Amino acid sequence: MAFPGVWMTKSESMIYRVVPKCACSTIGQIMFYSDHGAFYDGDIHDSRAGLHKWSQDESQPAIERAVRAREALTFTCVRNPYARILSSFFDKIAGIQRNGRRYRGNLVPQLAQRYGIEVGSPENGFDFDQIASFRRFLLFARDTIRFRRPMEPDIHWSAMSGHIATFIANGGRYDRIFFTETFNEGMQDVLSASRTPVAVDLAEVPRFNESEGHGPRRAHKVSAYFDDLSRHLIWDIYKDDFQLFRYDFDDPDNKLPTGKIDLDEVHAKLGR
Incomplete structure (x- = not known):
């Protein structure tokens, strides 16, 4: 199995499939904080310790074991195309x-x-x-x-469904997919369902926009x-992104999704 773009907390409390341009810097920092009680000093994409990443050879056995066991909450985040x-x-x-x-x-x-x-x-x-x-x-x-x-x-402009599909195709399954546009609600749901060593107060978490x-x-x-x-x-x-993740193609100014994501549909269509 191979799980490119996957990050996991050292405590194995949660597994995240990175989707670029979908709050990934903030999510990575929250994961880091949930283990260590402090944010990573710098861009979380540059970290080489404190967070398992598939791009780090030494992290791959732990990630593969956790994905197979399906004990850690597994999630990703999407954004209006x-x-x-x-x-x-x-x-x-x-x-x-x-x-x-x-x-x-x-x-x-x-x-x-x-x-x-x-x-x-x-x-x-x-x-x-x-x-x-x-x-x-x-x-x-x-x-x-x-x-x-x-x-x-x-990776920054290829379809979200393509990123998300690699995890499914290689044997993974998502427990949550939430929206960047309702970030606090979705991220809180992930944290509430995870056994994190350190509690995270989302109201106190800054937004880590590394490009701003x-x-x-x-x-x-x-x-x-x-x-x-x-x-x-x-x-x-981005047809699949609009349809699977319930975004409004007809109104570009409506950034909010029009409905809830059907996880079974996502796994069925992207796992082919």
Whole structure:
């Protein structure tokens, strides 16, 4: 078995399948705190101790054993596809990363050359046509996901259902899938059902948005970025995300889900 993208507390109280751009930094810090009584000092994605991660070879036997035993509460978190792809664009394409550089080195220059994307710079206050550049980025994202060109799809804009499906396909089962948009309610349900060494008061937990402050702010409401072609592309890429996780395709400005997630349906459709 292989469980890429899976994190687990050292106490084995909970197992989390990371879905990028869905509050993963905050969730990871809460998991860390629930074991140690303190938050990780830095970006939780950089931690090499205090949290089991499948990417760390020494953690893999413990994660595989816990997934098989199904004693630890297992969960993940999803987000409105419209908001998620916008966040990916503003963070990974238009923004400057924590190391002071552009994401993936020469990716942004390549997009400027091949797709005509402009993203501005800190020197000009990130002054660029956000709507036009985002729509061009969306064409690029579609090309990577549907045709795997000019590169493999990136984890930050590939479909949530794809991330979530790998865990199911390899023998895992989710006990909870909750919404970023109602984070405290969903995360509290996970904590209440888990045997954590340290109690967590969600009201006291800060939001760990590692991308905030490193790029331009979104200047328009969500629907302004999506014309008819953009919405066609979004449906082509994220149809399963809209349907399985109950998000409103017809109204991009309605960030809230329209109903509850059916876990049996998710496992049946993504476990094929």
